[in-house]
């Protein structure tokens with residue numbers, strides 16, 4: 484029996500107006516239907532390398548930490564962001580060349596994780612948790628307030644958009660984030676991945692005003708605030724060698740009263756968890 488397949492009618496929008504083709508994302512450039520947009524990626528000559536010698540040295544240090552070079556990709560992408568404030572197409576090629584991967588392989592990873600930004604970020608990245616518990620406790624209201632406060636009533640800031648000029652002092656990129664693993668302190672905001680707990684729209688406005696004024700308010704817990712690029716360098720695994728400076732950069736209170744309350748109640752009442760049984764692991768089928 485044979486089947487005939489109807490040829491689909493073209494949609495109402497030309498390829499240039501689709502979401503993917505219209506966006507400036509680096510991954511989109513590689514698959515854009517417009518050949519001009521793909522120039523430099525498909526060409527024999529790789530894009531110009533904008534990275535200084537010290538970044539190449541750091542890349543080699545990162546790679547040396549792993550038995551297999553490609554395992555270094557995630558910290559390498561953080562290294563790129565510590566220099567450029569996002570993962571540019573040149574950054575993708577930089578990782579690919581160092582790790583002997585294709586641009587497509589690096590791009591597939593960089594576009595999978597939300598921590599890798601595809602547009603230049605502000606001096607600070609402000610992430611508002613709008614996942615279930617934070618949303619119920621006011622996270623949505625905080626995000627909406629910051630959208631209009633950093634943008635305007637008529638043109639609220641969109642996801643991963645920046646108030647100010649990216650990379651310039653006082654610029655802020657706003658994003659809403661999924662659960663930031665601090666539900667007991669909801670609603671929470673992170674600035675460059677440091678926590679500001681138990682937020683309200685008023686507190687959030689005061690926080691971004693301070694950032695725009697060049698101040699670095701102390702997070703509720705965790706390390707002192709730096710900026711997005713500084714945090715990215717730490718995520719790539721680079722810290723000050725001097726112990727005192729290192730401690731000053733990374734140390735901070737790591738627990739909150741709310742987090743320990745359950746354990747405290749259990750300790751006060753003498754509750755203990757049932758002992759786990761030593762169950763043997765099932766045999767795995769041989770491949």
Ligand code: FES
Pocket residue numbers: 612613614615616617618661662663664665666669670671
């Ligand atoms: S829902 Fe916001 S931290 Fe978990």
